[in-house]
Amino acid sequence: MKPFASDAAISRPKIPGYAWVVFALTFGLLISDYMARQVLNAVFPLLKAEWGLSDGQLGFLAGIVPLMVGLLTCPISLLADRFGRAKSIVVMGLVWSAATLLCGLARSYDQMLAARVLVGVGEAAYGSVGIAVIISVFPKHLRATLTGAFMAGGLAGQVLGVGIGGAVAASHGWRTAFNAIGVAGLVLALAYGWCVRDARISGNAGEERVKLSWAGLKPLFAGATLNCAYVASGLQLFVAGALPAWLPTYFVRYYHLPLAKAAGVAAIFLAIGGVGMILCGVASDRLVKTMRDRARLSAAFCIGSALLVAAAFAVGTGLPQLVLLGLAMFLAASTAGSAGSMVAGLTPAALHGTAFAVLTLANNAFGLAPGPIVTGWLADRVGLLGALQLLPAASVAAALVFYAASRAARQATA
Template identity: 55%
Template sequence: MATYHINNDDDASKVTVPRRYAWVVFALTFGLLISDYMSRQVLNAVFPMLKGEWALTDTQLGLLSGIVALMVGLLTFPLSLLADRFGRVKSLTLMAMLWSLATLGCAVAQNYEEMFIARLLVGVGEAAYGSVGIAVVVSVFPRSMRATLSAAFISGGMFGSVLGMASGGFLAHLMGWRPAFAGMALFGLLLAAIYPIIVKETRISPARGVARPAPEVYSKSLRTLYSSRSVISAYVGSGLQLFVGGTVIVWMPSYLNRYYGMGTEKAGSIAAIIVLCSGAGMILCGVLSDKLCRDRPDRKISLAIFYSLSSCALLSLAFALPTGILQLVLICLGMFIATGTSGPAGAMVANLTSASVHGTAFATLTLANNLLGLAPGPFVTGRVSDLIGLDNAFRLVPLVSIVVAAVFFYAKRHYHKDIARLESDPQPSVASEPAVSTRSTEART
């Protein structure tokens, strides 16, 4: 049977994970991420219905959406820490059940206050899923595939957003807004029921399933989250690049409406195509990173520099051109490459931190992505747009990628030294991390 061979650096245990099982783990974990974002974004599709039925203001509607992001930002780190400590599979299952039940609560809410509480609980359930989920995924695949898996997993958020808005709008059009929420909830509950039956902690990480590290050892592992210049650069570079990608995604419908004269429906459709290009770029650029850098993981950083500078050039050219098909094509190409840094950045974080705290490490990456990119990008661009217009603001946004390239260049200078220091650490917290071989092996049954 084809397997992935996982070697622990301290030789305390040697385990193999069947390839087929590894991909089943990925599919189920990715499916729950899709459910996560479908439950989060279905609200946007039913805004007009809620506004009309409950006579809500735009501020109230915005708060229903913003409370989810706020809870994710506040709780990602502590909940990921708990998941690393007490079991990732169990934690992911509980998270999925909570956000699905909370989404079902949205379907039966009778007033704004009940809807607000339900949305708050959706945010609590979703807070740490992305970071803990990607930690589970990278634990069952070779180290050489980390950029691919990181990028593919992160892209699930974009695909889930598109599916949530599209399917939610379709269900709402046919049956009303309550069935739209209920449909998202039932999908999540079904996956949450299946997940712990198939994904077992002892199968994806036998050593961690047998014994947990002592508190002092675990504390030493936690220090790998911020102990190297390379890993801090990965956080910063990833976050700043999402300043560009996140801003274009948020403001693109408005840009198309103002400068192309498109209606809301058509502008949303074109913007969705750009989002899909961005998600596809995450995956394909991650695959390219792993293929080209199989024997030299540090080359992934060089590719991250290339991705950021190329996206800067393409998007700058696009927004300098007059409106038209050529501009839209260049925007799609620029966004395809702009998100390519997600895979290399995720691989850097996985390689530079102890595996026993990978959930917390990816929570830190998520925190940086939100605080440096996804949260300030749309707000800052909106403020600049008020002063000089959205078209001129868009000409400035891609320049942030130049700073991103400088940050990754700094990381490249220190990467080998930081990796060597991590690998030479005699503490079990580092030595016990599963260092996955760069090649899969064939095991005889």
């Protein structure tokens, strides 16, 4: 299948100031989204001690949010495309922020699980709708860069959620950590509703309303290249989901660090992951011109990730492991920008919100949801180190699917 707009034909118009306002607010809410999601990981040791939880139960608390995202992202994104993306984003932010406050009020594992389900409901379509809003107000030649930068906001949120959450929890208790992040999210959601209007973002995009029919949605799954991009992106994010969830606990158990210091060290590695996501997205924009080349570059990123993760957890604790782990984190989410650019280039603009919802579904179904859950389940059986040593298998699988995407792209343009 040929892309809807070839890279060679893309013009480079001036970027309006309003676009940067939209980007800043949407990026800020994404940070809030992931802070609400990841603050839990910083307090794993406290919850384990207070409620006597297993690693499997902790992993399920972390994984239930991306699981709900995977289940609900497509229907909610489709409704957002139909009835207004900006209004939908405000509602999402209010829901996940209120649910985060409920996490701080939880008195048992079951109550915490119910609150985490609501966090997932609120966050379900934010990533897909948010990036659709951003690419609607920016030129097409910045798609991979913007996708990588926007998704790096997720890792920035993880950094802040783990770092700030761990520090606040260590000094004021884990409930205060949830409450602080919940209040900040409510403020950002209200600010977004004040500044961003559907009329302005839809006007810039020149899009038609989505027709709620199968015929209108068929372009979302048209062609092997597009479908492989969905699956491969999700498989690589298995690593990007597992490492942020378990690194704070890993540093507590194997480096014998106190909680606040372990969370701070883990936050540094998550920041490295965010930098890698952005720079790899920029590299995809600047170094490649075709869908085939984007897929091949993504496959190379996946192989690099597999080798570095394997090496990091093969050596013992110490400086060499930390260096290798930093390099591994740099590539953990390296395919986000190129995969997002492939999806945007292979689907019509009017369906970009729903197209990114399908990508989000794949990312969560194959990676972000099972990553922490499966790792926690394995940790109960083979230890946390043994579970982390199995992560490279996901990256190898992702590389194979990206390679299949490159072959399909070559055949489509032959």
